[in-house]
Amino acid sequence: MSLDQEKLQSVLEKLMISDGKHSEYNAMAVEKENWIVKELSKFWGATFNGLSVKGTYLDRAKWKTCDEFDLHLKLKLPFPITPRKDDKGFVFLYAGIYKHEIVVDNYVNRKRLNDWFLSKLQSFKSYNNNFQYTANENGRTHTLKYIQSNIDISFDLVPAFQFTWDQLPLDLDLPPISAEVGSDMLWLAVPHTKRGSSGDERTFMVCSPHYEREATKDLKNFNNVLRLMKGVRDAHVDDFPQLSSYMLKTVLLHQLGRVDWNSDLATLFLEMWSCLVDHLNSGHMDFFLSKGNNIFDDMQCREFHECRISAERLLADFKNAASYNSLWLHRTFNV
Structure with missing residues (x-):
C-alpha cells in the first residue's frame, strides 16, 4: 500500500496557484520586467538583447506565489559570435579578430564575462535604490531583488547568448518535438565550467528552456509531479540543502519517453521520487543536454549526503503512506 490518489490530488490543489493569483503576479512581474528591460538597455545599450524567462514559472510549475523569477539576460556583442563545437553539451563562442573586454584569444571568456556582467549590475543597482543586488555563490547567477512597500520580487539573472537551432554545432540525442516548432527553436549558451576542464575559461553550456517546455507541454502529469516534488523539498528545506528546482526537473526530463505521463498521479510521483533517490545513491545525474557532466557537482559533499x-x-514514508492519516500527508507537503 502506498500513496492515496485522492489525497495526493487534494495536496496538489493546495499547492497550485489559482488562475486569478497567477494573473495578478504575472501582471506585476511583467510590469517590473518591462521596467528592468528599459533600465538595463540604458546600461548595456546595443549589447542588451532582452530577457528570457526560464525555470518553473515558464513551465507554470511555480507554486504558492510567483515572487521569484529565473531569467536569462541575453547579450549581443557588436560583432558576430559563432558557436563552435566542444563536446558533451558544451560549446565555445568564437569572436574571431574582434576585440572586446570579455574576449580573450578570439573567444568569449567566462571569467571576463562574469566580471563585466557584475560591474554592469552594480551600476544598475546604484541607479535605483529599490533594487538590492546579490551575486550567488556559484558565480553564475546574479539576483536583483525589487523591494517597495509590500512588493518583494526577486529576479535571478544568468548572462546568455542566444542562437537559432541550425547554429547548434552539437548532435544531441533529444526526444522528438513537432518539426514545425523545431525549425523555430532557439537555444542559449550559458557560462558553466565543464567537468575535467576547470582551467578552460572558454566553455559554455547549451540549454534550451523553451525546448524543454515544448517537449513536456502535452504531458498530463509532468508539471503536477514536479509541483509535488518541489512541495516536498520546500516543506523540508533544511533536509534538502542546495537541491534546486532544476535538479528535480532534470529527474523528470531524463524519464521522457520512458514513462506514461497519463498514469495516475500517485504512481508517477512515487516513481519519480524513486528516480531521484536512485540518482542520489549513484552520486550522478547528467545535465539534460550535457551527458557526462554531473549536475550534483554543484553541491557540497555534506549537503549532498543530507x-x-x-x-x-521520505521514499520509505511514501511507500507506507496508507498507514498514515491525511494530517501526516499535508504536513509532509506543508499545506
Whole structure:
C-alpha cells in the first residue's frame, strides 16, 4: 500500500496557484520586467538583447506565489559570435579578430564575462535604490531583488547568448518535438565550467528552456509531479540543502519517453521520487543536454549526503503512506 490518489490530488490543489493569483503576479512581474528591460538597455545599450524567462514559472510549475523569477539576460556583442563545437553539451563562442573586454584569444571568456556582467549590475543597482543586488555563490547567477512597500520580487539573472537551432554545432540525442516548432527553436549558451576542464575559461553550456517546455507541454502529469516534488523539498528545506528546482526537473526530463505521463498521479510521483533517490545513491545525474557532466557537482559533499539520506527516508514514508492519516500527508507537503 502506498500513496492515496485522492489525497495526493487534494495536496496538489493546495499547492497550485489559482488562475486569478497567477494573473495578478504575472501582471506585476511583467510590469517590473518591462521596467528592468528599459533600465538595463540604458546600461548595456546595443549589447542588451532582452530577457528570457526560464525555470518553473515558464513551465507554470511555480507554486504558492510567483515572487521569484529565473531569467536569462541575453547579450549581443557588436560583432558576430559563432558557436563552435566542444563536446558533451558544451560549446565555445568564437569572436574571431574582434576585440572586446570579455574576449580573450578570439573567444568569449567566462571569467571576463562574469566580471563585466557584475560591474554592469552594480551600476544598475546604484541607479535605483529599490533594487538590492546579490551575486550567488556559484558565480553564475546574479539576483536583483525589487523591494517597495509590500512588493518583494526577486529576479535571478544568468548572462546568455542566444542562437537559432541550425547554429547548434552539437548532435544531441533529444526526444522528438513537432518539426514545425523545431525549425523555430532557439537555444542559449550559458557560462558553466565543464567537468575535467576547470582551467578552460572558454566553455559554455547549451540549454534550451523553451525546448524543454515544448517537449513536456502535452504531458498530463509532468508539471503536477514536479509541483509535488518541489512541495516536498520546500516543506523540508533544511533536509534538502542546495537541491534546486532544476535538479528535480532534470529527474523528470531524463524519464521522457520512458514513462506514461497519463498514469495516475500517485504512481508517477512515487516513481519519480524513486528516480531521484536512485540518482542520489549513484552520486550522478547528467545535465539534460550535457551527458557526462554531473549536475550534483554543484553541491557540497555534506549537503549532498543530507539530501540523499532525507530523500531515502521520505521514499520509505511514501511507500507506507496508507498507514498514515491525511494530517501526516499535508504536513509532509506543508499545506
